[in-house]
Amino acid sequence: MEQFPASLILAGAGRMGGAMLEGWLEGGLAPASIQVIEPHPSEALTTLAQRTGFQLNPPVASLRPARALVLGIKPQMLAEAAPALAPLAGPESLVLSILAGKTLANLAAAFPQAGGIVRVMPNLPASIRRGVSVAVANAGIDAPRRAEADALLRAAGDVEWVADESLIDAVTAVSGSGPAYVFHLAEAMAQAGVAAGLPRDLAERLARKTVIGSGDLMRASDASASALREAVTSPGGTTFAALQVLMRDGDGMPALLTEAIAAAANRSRELSG
């Protein structure tokens, strides 16, 4: 049995907060223990609340500090939202933040009463419990709080704990933003397929199914990404011709991704404070 927190308030159930909520519900977190604060609830969130029974936007006066306060708002909203949210994190509470860039020190200043703080970078596949999260805890996180945070993150996929908070900016750039790179790969493959003469709908289906099948194959196989790539590449064949372009020094995919990931990590650092 997972050691979920006895009560949880989620502040901000947009795309990522909503994805984690779906993962928790699928993973067995009791809907009766969940309260969600979301000023602009989507239709899907409202339907989910009706179907499962968690409280969506309970009267503010009824809110008491929860064992876990999960922050799913945007980093730029923290300063504005914190004064109203801070009373919901008491000495027994754990604050779990998914905000890109916001450091443990930023969060401790915004939630001065909180018993402990965990900064997490999750990713969007959390909604189907296939996410990967990297977490770092401040000194207030004791073993029970850490186990509860771990249970929440495990319900959304895999979890890695790190001790060095400075790694989180690069983590954000690789796995937090990473699903967007994969989806963009599917977009770009479809576009290139159209340029090579395919009808758009066929090109989009082929790109989508190729990304899905390749991901499933990676999941099913112990082979490294390099070994799987080599398995597609016949010497002197078609893949080899394509990879000579993609792996080109200077302007190939490794160079582009290095630049893109550095830009994302820099943006994460800028968002602190």
Ligand SMILES: NC(=O)C1=CN([C@@H]2O[C@H](COP(=O)(O)OP(=O)(O)OC[C@H]3O[C@@H](n4cnc5c(N)ncnc54)[C@H](O)[C@@H]3O)[C@@H](O)[C@H]2O)C=CC1
């Ligand atoms: N979208 C993603 O794939 C990932 C997002 N994140 C982080 O998740 C956070 C949310 O990002 P998204 O879900 O993409 O944005 P979003 O805009 O979809 O969600 C933010 C939600 O917060 C709500 N909100 C605004 N003020 C509020 C308040 N005072 N109290 C409660 N809720 C309030 C908004 O109505 C909105 O629904 C960000 O901090 C981002 O860095 C982290 C990893 C991946």
Ligand SMILES: O=C(O)[C@@H]1CCC=N1
């Ligand atoms: O784009 C962003 O800022 C957020 C953080 C990681 C993924 N989405």
